[in-house]
Amino acid sequence: MLYSHRFRRELLAVQTDVSKWVDRYGDILYRYALARVNDTDVAQDLVQDTFMAALKAIDNFAGKAQEKTWLIGILKHKIIDYYRKKSSQMEKSTESAPDVDAFFDEKGRWAIPVNSWDGDPDRVLSNRQFFATLHECMDQLPKNQFLVFKFREMMTFSIEELCNILNLTATNVSVLLYRARQALRKCIDSNWFERT
Amino acid sequence: MATRIMLSCHEASRLASEGRDRKLTILEKATLRFHIYLCAICKKVEKQMHLLAQAAGRSLEEEEKRLEEKGVNLPQESKDRIKKELPNS
Numbered sequence: 001m002l003y004s005h006r007f008r009r010e011l012l013a014v015q016t017d018v019s020k021w022v023d024r025y026g027d028i029l030y031r032y033a034l035a036r037v038n039d040t041d042v043a044q045d046l047v048q049d050t051f052m053a054a055l056k057a058i059d060n061f062a063g064k065a066q067e068k069t070w071l072i073g074i075l076k077h078k079i080i081d082y083y084r085k086k087s088s089q090m091e092k093s094t095e096s097a098p099d100v101d102a103f104f105d106e107k108g109r110w111a112i113p114v115n116s117w118d119g120d121p122d123r124v125l126s127n128r129q130f131f132a133t134l135h136e137c138m139d140q141l142p143k144n145q146f147l148v149f150k151f152r153e154m155m156t157f158s159i160e161e162l163c164n165i166l167n168l169t170a171t172n173v174s175v176l177l178y179r180a181r182q183a184l185r186k187c188i189d190s191n192w193f194e195r196t
Numbered sequence: 197m198a199t200r201i202m203l204s205c206h207e208a209s210r211l212a213s214e215g216r217d218r219k220l221t222i223l224e225k226a227t228l229r230f231h232i233y234l235c236a237i238c239k240k241v242e243k244q245m246h247l248l249a250q251a252a253g254r255s256l257e258e259e260e261k262r263l264e265e266k267g268v269n270l271p272q273e274s275k276d277r278i279k280k281e282l283p284n285s
Contacts, residue, residue, distance in 0.1 A: 019282055022275050022278050022279055023275070026269075026270040026274075026275050026278070027264075027269040027270050029270070030268075030269065030274075031260045031263045031264060031268060031269075032260060034263060034268065035259040035260045035263065036256065044270065044274045047274070047278070048274070048277065048278050051278050051281075051282070052278075052281065055282060101206075103206075104204070104205060104206040107204060108204025108205055108206035108207060109205050109206075110205050110237050114240055114241060116240060117247070121247055121250070125247075125250060125251055130251065131251065131254075131255055131258065134251055134252070134255065135255070150252075152217070153248065153253065154252040154255065154256050156253065159217050159218070170218075174213075174214060174217060174218075177213060177216075177217060178210055178214070181213055181245055181248060182209065182213075184248055185241065185244050185248060188244075188248070189244075
């Protein structure tokens with residue numbers, strides 16, 4: 001195939017840009033991936049796949065100002081694909097957790113204590129102990145509830161993406177999320193709160 | 197679902213959770229807001245659910261920040277390998 005001089009110059013310019021991007025954004029992308037997959041080898045592979053995909057899709061890239069956001073968007077999809085492939089290895093556990101129905105009486109009214117947390121959300125979100133408690137409570141969740149909460153609330157995957165990764169219907173996912181949220185709220189409530 | 201005006205707390209908390217993941221119907225939204233308006237406990241629970249979601253997202257950011265402070269970077273061999281894979285200029 002013959003390239004015109006100008007086309008070849010532009011092609012080289014693009015390739016150089018992506019090479020520079022490795023230096024400029026490689027570390028950020030790596031830490032983003034590592035925080036979400038907890039595996040250094042996998043994180044490195046995902047970053048590599050991201051740059052390869054970016055090079056292929058460079059024509060779709062709109063403008064300089066969105067470089068990092070665009071790359072992270074590609075990486076996020078690579079992470080979703082990773083979890084989707086992994087899902088066949090995930091245990092399909094049976095739920096054995098405190099039933100949410102037990103939180104309510106026969107008329108559907110609250111039957112457990114519901115305490116007030118610190119009135120100032122920003123103060124709560126700056127409190128290290130709160131996060132420690134959150135993680136301890138997450139670890140106590142049954143596997144499926146833990147996963148839906150992690151994927152939905154931490155990684156902000158869509159419901160459809162959750163269905164694909166976990167091989168569940170939207171209704172299944174919705175029920176699991178409800179149970180996870182209720183269980184976590186109760187666990188945190190029992191273990192940590194500041195009276196206003 | 198029965199079309200009643202007054203939800204129970206159980207129903208309301210379920211609907212509040214659903215509302216975080218899909219668009220509620222006008223009827224669902226109205227019955228939920230009506231219940232929350234009248235029920236101080238469910239109002240608290242709704243706020244706490246929201247806070248939980250924010251905390252979850254924030255904890256990942258904190259993890260990334262922690263990694264950065266520890267100096268965790270993409271290994272140089274990895275960077276070199278990627279650059280080598282890019283078509284030669």
